[in-house]
Amino acid sequence: MVSLDEVAQAAGVSPATASRALSGRGHVSPATRQRVSDAAEQLGYVVSSAASTLASGRSRSIGVMIPDLHRWFFNTVLTGISDTLTRSGYDLTLYNVTGDVQLRREIFRAFLRRRRVDGVIVIALELDAWETQQLKDLGLPVIVLGGSLPDLPSMAIDDRAVTQLATEHLVALGHRHIGYIGGEAAFDVDYHVPSRRREGFLWGLRQHGITPDESLVQEADFTIAGGYAAAKQLYGSPANQMTALVAASDEMAIGALLAARDLGIAVPQQMSVVGIDGHELGGLFQLTTVDQQPASQGRTAAEHMLRRVESDEEFTIDLPYTLLVRGSTAAPTHSVPSSD
Structure with a gap:
C-alpha cells in the first residue's frame, strides 16, 4: 500500500x-x-478515512434524513446535496425515515450514533419532541430543510406564497373560474404542505375579490396519475365554467395536461394549467410553473452545513422560488366543453 x-x-x-x-x-x-x-x-x-478521522476529529460524512426515496423532488434535493458534499471531499450517509414508529425510534436511538457523522440535514420531516431532542443530544450541527424545528437552523420555501403566486398569475391573465388540485390528507403530516398550498390558492383568489368555488377543488397524491384522475373529475363537470387550473405539484399538473389532451380540451386556448416545483419534465410539456429550485435547495443546505461544521452560526433562510411562464397558460378565450 x-x-x-x-x-x-x-x-x-x-x-x-x-x-x-x-x-x-x-x-x-x-x-x-x-x-x-x-x-x-x-x-x-x-x-485512509480512519486515519483522517483520528487526525481531524471529523468523519467527513454528513447524515441526511429523508422521508421518501422514490419521489422526484426528494431525489433532486438529494442530488444537490450529494454533488456539493462530494466536491468538498465529504461522504453522505442516508437515513430513510418513514412513518414506521419502531423504525424511526431505532434510527434516532442507534443508527445516528452507530455511524459517526459530522452533521445532519433533515429534509421535510416534522419530528416529535423526543426525536428533536435526540438530534440535539448528538452535539452536532443540524439543518432542517423544508420546514422548521425548535431551536434548530432551518430553510424552507413559503408554501402559501408559491400557490398564491401561481393563482395570481392566472388572475392577471383574466381567469376568474380557477380550479385547484391539492394534496390528499395523507400528505398533510409533515409541515402541512397540502394545507398551506391550498391556503395560498384561496388567498390568491380572495385578494382579487374572487369567491372560491369548492366544486372546483380536487385532491390527489402528488403523482401524474393522481393529477390525471383529479383533472378528469374537474373537466367532466358540465356545470362549471372553469378556464384555468392550479396544481400543487408539477407532476399533478402534467397529469392535468394529459387529461385535457385525452378529453380534447385545448391548452392553453380553453384551459390554462400551472404547477408548483420546477420538475425536469416541465419544459417538455411547456408547463408554466413556480420553480422552487430543489437542486439549488440541496446545494444551499449542504453549503451551510459545511460552514456549520467549521463554525456555529445560527440562521433561518427563506428559499427562493420563481414563476416560469411557458405555453400552458394564456388569457381565457373559450369555455370548456363537457366531456359527455
Whole structure:
C-alpha cells in the first residue's frame, strides 16, 4: 500500500504539506495542491478515512434524513446535496425515515450514533419532541430543510406564497373560474404542505375579490396519475365554467395536461394549467410553473452545513422560488366543453 510519505517524496514536499493538500484543510498553493494530487493519483494513493478521522476529529460524512426515496423532488434535493458534499471531499450517509414508529425510534436511538457523522440535514420531516431532542443530544450541527424545528437552523420555501403566486398569475391573465388540485390528507403530516398550498390558492383568489368555488377543488397524491384522475373529475363537470387550473405539484399538473389532451380540451386556448416545483419534465410539456429550485435547495443546505461544521452560526433562510411562464397558460378565450 502506498504511504503518504511516498506521495510527499514524489511531489517534492513534506508529508505535512502533502496531508494538507489532500485533506483540503490548511493553506497550500494551488500549484502545490495539484502537484500532490497528481502524485497521489499516479501512485494510486487513497486517503485512509480512519486515519483522517483520528487526525481531524471529523468523519467527513454528513447524515441526511429523508422521508421518501422514490419521489422526484426528494431525489433532486438529494442530488444537490450529494454533488456539493462530494466536491468538498465529504461522504453522505442516508437515513430513510418513514412513518414506521419502531423504525424511526431505532434510527434516532442507534443508527445516528452507530455511524459517526459530522452533521445532519433533515429534509421535510416534522419530528416529535423526543426525536428533536435526540438530534440535539448528538452535539452536532443540524439543518432542517423544508420546514422548521425548535431551536434548530432551518430553510424552507413559503408554501402559501408559491400557490398564491401561481393563482395570481392566472388572475392577471383574466381567469376568474380557477380550479385547484391539492394534496390528499395523507400528505398533510409533515409541515402541512397540502394545507398551506391550498391556503395560498384561496388567498390568491380572495385578494382579487374572487369567491372560491369548492366544486372546483380536487385532491390527489402528488403523482401524474393522481393529477390525471383529479383533472378528469374537474373537466367532466358540465356545470362549471372553469378556464384555468392550479396544481400543487408539477407532476399533478402534467397529469392535468394529459387529461385535457385525452378529453380534447385545448391548452392553453380553453384551459390554462400551472404547477408548483420546477420538475425536469416541465419544459417538455411547456408547463408554466413556480420553480422552487430543489437542486439549488440541496446545494444551499449542504453549503451551510459545511460552514456549520467549521463554525456555529445560527440562521433561518427563506428559499427562493420563481414563476416560469411557458405555453400552458394564456388569457381565457373559450369555455370548456363537457366531456359527455
